[in-house]
Amino acid sequence: MFGKEFFRHGVHPPEAKDLTADVPIRRVPFPDQIVLPLRQHIGAPSRALVRKGDRVERGDKIAEAGGFVSVAIHASASGTVKDVEKRAHPDGSYVDSIVIDVEAHSAQVPRPRVIPHWEGLDKKELLRAIQDGGLVGMGGAAFPAHVKLSPPPDQKIDTLLLNGCECEPYLTTDHRTMVEYPERCHIGTRILMKVLGVKKAVVGIERNKPDAIKIMRETVPDDLDIEVLPLTVKYPQGAEKMLIKAVMDREVPEGGLPMNVGVVVMNVASVATVAEIFETGQPLIERILTVTGSGIKKPRNLIVPIGMKVGDVIDACGGFTDDACKVIMGGPMMGPAQGNMETPILKGTSGVVVLNEEEAHPQATYPCIKCGHCLDACPVFLDPQHLGSLGLNMEYMEMYDKNHLSTCMLCGCCSYVCPSHIPLSHLFGVAKSALRSEGVRV
Amino acid sequence: MSGSALLVSALSLGGVCTAFGIFIAAANRKLKVWEDPRIDQTEELLPGTNCGACGTPGCHAFAEGLVAGEQEPAGCTVMGPDDIVDVAAFLGVDAGESNKRIARLLCAGGSDVAIQKSTYEGHRSCQAAAAVSGGGKGCNWGCLGLADCAVSCDFDAIHMSANGLPIVAPDLCTACNDCVEVCPKDLFVLMPVEQELIVQCKSLLEGNPAQDLCDVACTGCGICAKDAEDGLIDMIDGLAVVNYDKNELASLAAIERCPTKAIVWVEGEQFPEHQKSSRSFAV
16 A cells, blocks of 8 residues: 555575574573673663672663663663673673673562553653663664654654564564564554554564464554555565665655654564563563574574573573584674674674574685676665775775765675675675774764 | 868967967966975985875975975985985985884784684675674784785885784884774884883783783783882773883883783884794785
């Protein structure tokens, strides 16, 4: 009824989702130690509220928002604060983190707390509760949700768009969330529709998840205008600008935000967490995570406490196979490889994919043959071939000034199709981080 | 018929050319800007590398500064002492005091002493490796050893040692700042040669966590600060920092009891123990 149900360009990588698509979500036992970095989201780092030796209960607020674009952090397990010290972060740096020694045999249920009934709250109070609940976008970008939900007054929002595409290969986090907790998704949608003051919500789900489409349709509440829209399977459909194009046939202007075309996009996992914040009072202290790939003995969908170390998560899935070679945090198209198993799972980590030696073997790079495959793949219509040659020569300013580098979202389609195996999207990521270190906003 | 056509075109074109020629000659006389001929002559004496180490945009600008008396010949770090004397003699000025600076690497964590947490197999460049969860090195602050600095050096002054550390040749380094800018871990600093007491580490970890990653890490124990003259070394964020304003107080006393040999006394080249291998493994 709106768009064409797909966008132009993009690629079709092998899905590899069957490893975990039918595996029910299970809880993991608590690890011995939890590491909660104060910088888990885009924006200002949180401010620690606890000190060495403090006892914390599961669900306690242990760090407050460090500004408007920032959220609170809560203890994901009961125990004693070992220290607030520098610990390895998945991005490779060392950041101040709250380290909690978890009490043996502590309960997985958070202690009961007073939950104000959301229907009696106004928009401002709801947004404050969401910020206090520590909610960030759980699809990967980890952008504080309350910022996305407070558009400036002159920006009219007409639709709430729920992102259930999960276009990254391997991951089944959102898929299992929709199949197992459809009511939670709808309660969250109801609350967010009140926050935004919109009458219409659309859930975009790719056709490769028929069970999720069916169950989400069946559970839509009668009094809400929620449409569940099946979409053509294509990567990167889950990128919000692509999704808006596919569902609404609206184009977000270059450098603009979804709110510029009257839409707010939320990942289904974040929406389900909104419901949890207002129904049970439990803030964002755990998340659903797919641990999969040929390098994992027992691929599973897990509920893990935020801050559990990658190594502990992998142990909970039977450990590595003998030929495990590369650990990726997130999906294989965009997620960075991770070498340090001591780094924690963050609020925005949607999966852990372990590839074996054969899959992860680096391919030799050859010179560009100007075939133009990358131009046909780029979903934002850039010229990756030209950008790539500039990137190899470190002409970063020209990439930004004349070749729209800031539009690139590092989806990896160009690298995926390149017959010469040129690491195009990696070069663009390098260019972006080099420009950022000089203070350019890309 | 064809003869007159040739004549007409030759005469008209010739007339136009003469008219423009006269105009250009007149404009040249009227609008001429006089430039001191010594600027071009001085520039010919300069190395012509346009490296920018003197602080001007290039050799021509430096020559202008020399003729105007704003620069001293010794401000050029590329010229040898003989060339500096030549320039000074040509201009009839004092050569000035040469303040020799060279690039120093604030990391001694070669592959023999620092652990790798993983193997980086992507595009061979430090900047590219640093973008993938910080690169393969265990220490987040350490040298990645993929030679971006050696590639960027216009003077061939940087060679990679067998242990994957860049070695700067003091006589070739002109302190042009290129390696400082290209290093994604910001490990290079330009230092006057008389600053010989150097902390070759930037790790902000303290104690065992630092030493677990690298045998020559500064663990922040503070022994050097106690042993040295008061105020010479400050402990900042778990790292010993030499206060070079008091460089004349520096002595070997500061390095003697360092448990990890993170603080060293450097005369000439850094990492002398790697020198031999560096010659054969240069890339």
